[in-house]
Amino acid sequence: PPPSAGNSVNVSVGLQPLRDPSAKVNPLDPARPVFVDGEALDHPGGLLLMLHKPTGFVCSHDEREGPRVYDLLPPRWRVRNPQVTSIGRLDKDTSGLLILTDRTELVHTYTSPRHKVPKLYRATLDRDVPASLVDLFAAGTLQLDGEKAPCAPATLRLPAPRVAELVLVEGKYHQVRRMFAAAAGATVLTLHRECFGKLTLGDLKPGEYREINESEI
Structure with missing residues (x-):
């Protein structure tokens, strides 16, 4: 009819x-x-966004877990099919660069262990970070509780006594926090992701986003 x-x-x-x-x-x-x-x-080829995630927001789609990063997007983008989701996750207390897309092939590509995208994190800690952690993290021998394999080699820089910059090529659950706890008994007080691949936040303020091209990652 x-x-x-x-x-x-x-x-x-x-x-x-x-x-x-x-x-x-x-x-x-x-x-x-x-x-x-x-x-x-509206974006028939799919959405690909870089968001400056503020603390206090979750990457889950479940509203019961608290404010969601997707709530920062226009309403019309929250009802797309496939739905917009994050490439990897940042926990509620972590801020920084987060990529959002509705292109499922990109989610699979950039979360695959075979696609080793470097990600730079900046952390402040509750105590001085021993210089010995630079070699320990680089060796790729640090074993975290509950993990079958040790952490992949990671690059650690110590610009100040209680400040660390860490480059990871994998994404274990709460990995940065667990690495410092396991290696030095240190608690991460603040955690911010500054880079994802070639991408940097630039002048994006917390809660702001911009469209990106895949070639920028």
């Missing part, structure tokens, strides 16, 4: 109305853009 007036939409390709509902179109063809009720399709 024909659609009711409340459900009907006007679709056009380029400047031409689309009258055949069985016709196939390429929404990614820039020469023939698709419009629905006069509005261009």
